[in-house]
Amino acid sequence: MGTTMGPGRRGSFPGPREVGVAQGSAFERERRFLVHDTGIVEPHAGNIIVQAYLYVRDDYAVRVRRTYLPDEAGGYHEGPALLAVKGPRSGGTREEHEMELPVPLARELIDRSEHKVTKLRYQIVEGAHVWDVDVFSGSNEGLVIAECEASDLSAVVPPDWVAEEITEDARYNNENLAVTPYGSWG
Numbered sequence: 406m407g408t409t410m411g412p413g414r415r416g417s418f419p420g421p422r423e424v425g426v427a428q429g430s431a432f433e434r435e436r437r438f439l440v441h442d443t444g445i446v447e448p449h450a451g452n453i454i455v456q457a458y459l460y461v462r463d464d465y466a467v468r469v470r471r472t473y474l475p476d477e478a479g480g481y482h483e484g485p486a487l488l489a490v491k492g493p494r495s496g497g498t499r500e501e502h503e504m505e506l507p508v509p510l511a512r513e514l515i516d517r518s519e520h521k522v523t524k525l526r527y528q529i530v531e532g533a534h535v536w537d538v539d540v541f542s543g544s545n546e547g548l549v550i551a552e553c554e555a556s557d558l559s560a561v562v563p564p565d566w567v568a569e570e571i572t573e574d575a576r577y578n579n580e581n582l583a584v585t586p587y588g589s590w591g
Contacts, residue, residue, distance in 0.1 A: 434498045436558055437577065438567035440549040445566045446538055450475040451525035452484070454539075457518030458583045464493035466580035469506065469514045486511030491580070497558045497572050520583035531564045544586035550577060 453473040460467040468491070472484040486508045492500035506514075515521065524539045534553045541548040550571070553561045563570070571577045576585070 431501055431503075432498050433501045433554060434556060434558055435552045435554045435572070436497055436561045436563070436570065437550055437552040437572045438563055439569045439571055439577075440538060440551050440566060441568040442566035443540065443549050445529055445564075446525075446527040446540060449527045449529065451527040451540070453481060454522075454524050454526050455515060456522045456579060456583070457515040458520040458522075458580045459514065459518060461520065461580040461584055464575070466491045466578075468580065469511050469518070471508070471511055471515060483508060494573070494575070494578070520580075522579050522583045532562060534561060536564070541582070541587065544588045545582050546588060548577075548582070548587040 452475070454470060455473075456468050456470045458466055458468050466489075468489045470487045470489065472486075473481040474484045476482050486506045487503050488506045488511075489501055489503045521543075522541065522545060523543050524541045524545070527538045527540070529536045529538055529551075534555060536551050536553045538549065538551045541550075551564075551567050555561050575581055576590075
């Protein structure tokens, strides 16, 4: 089995319906929306996030992330580097496992990766929930996505600054944006 990006024939990975719940598994449960009122981020400081995708196939992804956090001097300092392995999304839920990586290793992996996503991430408190609002740059310029993680997704009330729900639209998954950027959709 190779590390080919994009669609391909199934290797030995189980399909989305065949995946069982492993003991100690971590799951992200979130709803995702396009943002129509980007002014919502203006009073906030965002984190710079650079993500490289080492493997993307059949709804699975392996990602390396570097985060740069705003500092008091108006600049940024480097946060931890993370490796994440993600499984298929179903009903707003997706298995995800993360581990910290040494920053020099993460730098090298990102530098060598062909498929990247860069974005500014803002955290907005709306009601009882915290929303991550991602303003994409580079080949995904113009795309703004809001996501809210919650244990009970039915309790997430979309704020008035979001538009269409994209939770189940795989085109908007970050790994797919790295391979087929928003700017190339035409």
